[in-house]
Amino acid sequence: MHLPATGRRPLVLHVTQPVDGGVARVVADLVRAQRAAGLRVAVACPDGSRLAGTLRALGAEVHDWPATRSPGRALPGELRQLRCVLAATRPDLVHAHSAKAGLVARLALRGRVPTVFQPHAWSFEAVDGTLAALSVRWERWSARWTSRVVCVSEAERETGVRAGVHASWSVVPNGVDTAHHRPAPPAEARSGLPLLSALPASGSDASEGPLVVCVGRLCRQKGQDVLLRAWPAVVRRVPGARLVLVGDGPEEARLRAEAPASVLFAGAVDEVVPWYRAADLVVLPSRWEGMALAPLEAMACGRPVVLTEVAGARECLPPGQEPVPVEQPGPLADRIAALLLDPALRARLGTEARAHVLATHDVRRATEAVMEIYRELLAPEAASGPRAVPVPGAGADAPRRAGSTGRSRSAEDARSVTGVRALWGATGVRGAWGACVAAPHAAVCAAHLPETVRTRRTDHAPGGGSAPCASCAVRAAHTTGAEATECRESSHT
Incomplete structure (x- = not known):
């Protein structure tokens, strides 16, 4: 791992929700390997979980981030809390695991720190109809705040590409500890x-x-x-x-x-x-x-x-x-x-x-591949290379990839922003939250995220109504029927 000129060991912050199942085991494997390699490692996750205890035993700094699996009314508070963790840890690189952590971490960072997002299966595969389309728009939009998207299979990467997610991709297949997982009668x-x-x-x-x-x-x-x-x-x-x-x-x-x-x-x-x-x-x-x-x-x-x-x-x-x-x-x-x-x-x-x-699929192969991604993102030439630049008309905190004119994607940018706002408003969260995540409106109005996402063939129904955004007075739910329509408010496009 490349060390900065100051000699300070890089600090990697993992942000994760969920804290059980395969994702938790992947996070634990990465933390174990990165600690052994000499990195400083911190993790933001719900405290009191089995994962938090495991990570502390591995020597990681664990910061309480009491996030739930589902997006909803808790999102503004979760975003504030993660910003506090970021301010306290000042990480050199952030690695967000799964949809919820990827959502909040990228909203909090907006590309200001090298950011790795690992979907562990795309969120838009879990929903149908309008919410699936809006989730795709969010992934397209937030890719500009993502230094690298790490997929665990080529098929997962192809799913993202087919969905129109323009990203810098790496495929790192999952691995297991073959010494621990071994046969017995x-x-x-x-x-x-x-x-x-x-x-x-x-x-x-x-x-x-x-x-x-x-x-x-x-x-x-x-x-x-x-x-x-x-x-x-x-x-x-x-x-x-x-x-x-x-x-x-x-x-x-x-x-x-x-x-x-x-x-x-x-x-x-x-x-x-x-x-x-x-x-x-x-x-x-x-x-x-x-x-x-x-x-x-x-x-x-x-x-x-x-x-x-x-x-x-x-x-x-x-x-x-x-x-x-x-x-x-x-x-x-x-x-x-x-x-x-x-x-x-x-x-x-x-x-x-x-x-x-x-x-x-030995875990050592997987963890070393992730370490190599970190090396690339923390290398001096990466730090001094092309930086994200503002999207025309989208505010200073909405970066795009350097080298793009902004013309070919401007319409898609507008549709993506509109789609994200519609996603926030899908359940009509009542009330407003300050200045909509304290970001320019084109960067996403996060006060209206749905509390319950309707999954395929389940009985979970979203709430009704819509609430205006406190800063822009644009209605949260820009949807007609099954399709999101473009927001006509000039401050948003």
């Missing part, structure tokens, strides 16, 4: 998991009956509902088969109500490795991903996996293995049953899986 692992005794099996011994494990947050993205719909067909073909869902989340109550007796809910666990080792097969039926970490961890433990055809699936599977279609219980059940009925095939696929992860 299933029977040995099962004996250390007393929860398994609650599952009915073909005999009285809880270690009997093939075991399928699904590790992931219990939410729509991870597709456990599809797996539960497939499960009766699996049990008909493989009597005694058992399923364990490891994790918790907003869909837990509904999934429990739908689950048959041969399904166990293990809840959130501190250590997932014993569950991978106990499994005969690991399944992740996601609806969308960037590149899921759980399958890589399972493969490192020598277990075969079944994945759906989402971003990163083909890139993480060993050559010759194929994912199954998304949201189709029939093909999912067929693949699971076929593997449960063929122990020799499972053993061969598990051996291939371990070898594949060792060769291509």
Whole structure:
């Protein structure tokens, strides 16, 4: 890592929300490697979380940033709090993880510090219709405040490119600690998991009956509902088969109500490795991903996996293995049953899986690739090179890439700003917040972010009404029907 001329060790600030699941494990891996490399590392995340404790144990400075997963009325306060963290830490580089952290960090920094954004799956894939279009506009707009967008798969990068996000890209596939995630006999692992005794099996011994494990947050993205719909067909073909869902989340109550007796809910666990080792097969039926970490961890433990055809699936599977279609219980059940009925095939696929992860997804490869990105962004020539310059008519704090005339993208700029304002107003947050994030209006009016984003096929409904922006008196929700219209206020374009 390049050190500044002063000899001061660079300080990297990671900003993260969520604080569980694969994203949290990625952040912990990066912090561990960066501390070992001699960097000063700070993390802004909700205090009191399991992640915060892990990071402190690794020697990182942890700053409380009590952000929620969803955008909403809490956003102005979250932005103020992150600005306080930035003022206290004065980082040399900021690395924001996932949509919420990427939103708030880029609003707070606006390109003034080298900023890395890692989506860990694009937010606009989680929503439909108007909100999806507005989320895309936000990503297009905020790319100018992003020194590098780091994707975990080429498919994730291609999704961003197709959406019109003009960015400086790097692809760094997820990696796992292959020394920690290593094979062990299933029977040995099962004996250390007393929860398994609650599952009915073909005999009285809880270690009997093939075991399928699904590790992931219990939410729509991870597709456990599809797996539960497939499960009766699996049990008909493989009597005694058992399923364990490891994790918790907003869909837990509904999934429990739908689950048959041969399904166990293990809840959130501190250590997932014993569950991978106990499994005969690991399944992740996601609806969308960037590149899921759980399958890589399972493969490192020598277990075969079944994945759906989402971003990163083909890139993480060993050559010759194929994912199954998304949201189709029939093909999912067929693949699971076929593997449960063929122990020799499972053993061969598990051996291939371990070898594949060792060769291509070791965590040391991933963390070093991120360090190389930091080196590029903190190098003296990067610091003295072309800087972001103002977009004509957009205010001093709305930078664009140097070298652009501003003409070819001016219309898109206007549409992007309008789209972002419409996103803020999608739920009609009442009241206003000061000077709209204390930024020029073209940089984004953040007082009106939706508290609840309508996800695909859920019952979450946004609130009604709209509220004027305190500084510009422009209505928050510039939407007609399903499309956002351009804001005609001259101060905004």
